[in-house]
Amino acid sequence: MRGLFVTGTDTGVGKTLVSAALILWARERGANVGGMKPAESGCARVDARLVPADAELLRRAAGGGDALDLVCPHRLEAPLAPGVAAAREGVEVSLERARRALTALSAAHPDGVVVEGAGGLLVPLDTEFRTVADWISRLGLPALVVARGGLGTINHTALTLEALAARRIPCRGVVLVAKDAEEESAAPANAEAIRRLTGAEVLAIVPPLTAADPFERALSAAQILGRQFAGRKLDPAALFT
Numbered sequence: 001m002r003g004l005f006v007t008g009t010d011t012g013v014g015k016t017l018v019s020a021a022l023i024l025w026a027r028e029r030g031a032n033v034g035g036m037k038p039a040e041s042g043c044a045r046v047d048a049r050l051v052p053a054d055a056e057l058l059r060r061a062a063g064g065g066d067a068l069d070l071v072c073p074h075r076l077e078a079p080l081a082p083g084v085a086a087a088r089e090g091v092e093v094s095l096e097r098a099r100r101a102l103t104a105l106s107a108a109h110p111d112g113v114v115v116e117g118a119g120g121l122l123v124p125l126d127t128e129f130r131t132v133a134d135w136i137s138r139l140g141l142p143a144l145v146v147a148r149g150g151l152g153t154i155n156h157t158a159l160t161l162e163a164l165a166a167r168r169i170p171c172r173g174v175v176l177v178a179k180d181a182e183e184e185s186a187a188p189a190n191a192e193a194i195r196r197l198t199g200a201e202v203l204a205i206v207p208p209l210t211a212a213d214p215f216e217r218a219l220s221a222a223q224i225l226g227r228q229f230a231g232r233k234l235d236p237a238a239l240f241t
Contacts, residue, residue, distance in 0.1 A: 001102065002112040002240045004172065005141040007132055009156035011119045014177030014206065015146045016054040017214075019116040021206075021221035022144075022239075023061040025229070026111065028222065031236035034062045034109030037072050037116045038098035038135070039086075039125055042079035050075040057214050058116065066108065070101045083124030093126040095135060102139065112240030115141060121160050133167055142170040142241065149178030149187035149205060154194055161198045172239060173203040175225075180208055204228040 004022070008015045019035060026033040035058030043050035055072030062071075074093045078085040086093045105113045117132040118125060125132050136143055143164055147157045157174060164171050176191060178184035184207045191202035204225050209217045229235075 001106040001140070002110070003102075003106070003115060003141050004112065004240055005115045005117060005136045005139065005143050007117045007121050007136065007143050007145055007160070009120055009145065009147040009153065009160050013146050013148050014175075015116050016057060017177065017209075017218060017221055018144075018146045018175050018206070018225075019114050020057050020061040020215075020218035021225050022114050023058065024218060024222035025225045026236040026240070027062070028226070029236055031111040031240070032109050033111050033236065033240065034066060034105045034113045035059060035071060035116070036102060036105055036113055037118075038101070039074040039076065039082035039093050039118060040072050041076040041082045041085040041118065043075045043077055045077060050077055053214075054116065057218065058114070060215060061218060062109065066105060070104050073097050073101045081123045081125075082118050083126055083129050086127050091127075095126055095128075095130065095138060098135070099139065111236060114240075115139070121163050133163060133169065136164075136169050137167050142172050144172045144203075144239075145174045145200075147174055147176055148183060149176040149190065150180075150183030151186065153190050154197065157194050157200075158197050161194075161200050171200060173201045175204045175206065176202055177206045178208055184208060201232075203232065203234065 006019045037055040040052035052072040059071045076085040
């Protein structure tokens with residue numbers, strides 16, 4: 001299977017934004033790429049069903065034609081790590097169910113599937129308390145790390161990259177997401193520090209985005225990624241392997 005597993009240094013660093021932007025960027029270049037979030041917690045309950053906002057954004061970015069049960073096979077209400085939420089709610093989050101969904105999505109999207117994790121790399125993702133890192137390893141996908149642009153990101157990113165390396169998980173690089181002008185100003189120096197400390201390349205820096213609508217933000221981020229990736233001669237075939 002071709003694809004990329006998007007993980008992060010923490011919750012709220014911009015994984016969903018970057019995942020959706022990657023899908024849009026690839027599809028703009030003619031690649032048939034899909035999206036998946038195997039387990040999403042903190043889902044809103046609407047008319048007795050759980051709505052996974054992050055997964056819905058990935059689904060829309062990929063064209064909107066995939067069944068939601070494939071894009072997000074596990075949906076949880078509690079705003080906790082998926083493994084913790086599953087234990088609280090008495091439901092199962094299964095790696096094998098997610099693998100079957102990924103296989104189906106891969107058949108529909110032969111150029112790759114962007115798989116978004118939850119929280120950071122060592123968050124428990126399933127009922128057996130296997131972590132995001134365990135899932136990446138078992139699914140056999142390379143990783144991309146999303147991190148904040150500002151203070152603290154050097155340490156958090158280096159620790160995440162070290163954990164990936166310890167598990168022999170290949171990493172395609174890092175994307176920094178700046179939430180405000182201060183983080184945007186700090187991001188280039190932090191990117192260089194990450195490169196010097198770890199050898200990993202920061203492939204792009206996403207500045208603060210003003211659009212209120214998540215899909216509009218993803219469209220803007222896709223254009224930003226496109227410009228910065230072009231400078232590195234990076235195309236979908238190189239990223240989704």
